[in-house]
Amino acid sequence: MSADNEIVELKSHNSNFILNIFTDDYKKAIDNIKQKFERGSLLKDISVINSINAKDLNIIDIQRIKDFLKTELNIDYKEKKIIKKNTKEPKKEILKENIPKVVKADILEDDNYKTKIIKSPLRSGASVSYDGNILVIGDVNAGAELIASGSIIVLGVLRGFANAGAKGDKKAMVIANKIVATQLRIAEFIAIPPKDDKKSYSGVQMALIKEKGIEIQQVN
Structure with missing residues (x-):
């Protein structure tokens, strides 16, 4: 968790906004996000989140947070990826079914x-x-x-x-x-x-x- 024990924190890096979440309870995360945006006047100008780091949440809960950002705060989620070269041979599963x-x-x-x-x-x-x-x-x-x-x-x-x-x-x-x-x-x-x-x-x-x-x- 962050040094000040925040449940969520918002950071800016190279003009990208990154939302870090330090809880396994998506409802607590949503409540904390709502409080931050209600109290922080500077945050009201944010219209896009580019990355969400939430290692303790599953995909469904992360999607719920994205939906909340869009419907309640009018904030879109547009991920910007860093492309890394893959030098290892990927593992491939062989399927016998007739897959197009x-x-x-x-x-x-x-x-x-x-x-x-x-x-x-x-x-x-x-x-x-x-x-x-x-x-x-x-x-x-x-x-x-x-x-x-x-x-x-x-x-x-x-x-x-x-x-x-x-x-x-x-x-x-x-x-x-x-x-x-x-x-x-x-x-x-x-x-x-x-x-x-x-x-x-x-x-x-x-x-x-x-x-x-x-x-x-x-x-x-």
Whole structure:
């Protein structure tokens, strides 16, 4: 924790604003953030946070804090990454399933993320969060929730909630045989796909950020 035992602290570095959080209770963090911005007149000019350091919070709680910043304080989260060269050969998992080439090339072999594989459908009420990619072999039903700092791949129909790029990665994608999610999020962008038309499609559907919104593309 910081020297003065603060729950949260805000720092500026090279014109970037960094929010450090020193608690495992996201509600306490939100209360402390609210107090700081209400009391600090200089903080009212901040419109963007570029980094959140919270080693004691999980991805879901960090996303809750981002949502609070946006909805209550009108502060966007736009992460700026420092790119480091990777000199080590990344570990790759070999999958026997019929995964489209675009998925293998663009996501599963991404040097920056590990991939969590779930080899069964997800029922309503199931919640999975992972600091990396998530691959589900089976349908994700309505009421289920997927949150990943990387991309989300569903070898089936995606009907539940999906949040890719939960830490701000705008290059993250959501890929499924069919996307009829209750809600899609990629980084800070939100979209509600069309309702299920009960039709079957060849290939896969891919949701990604184009310009200033989420676009769903058909990939055959």
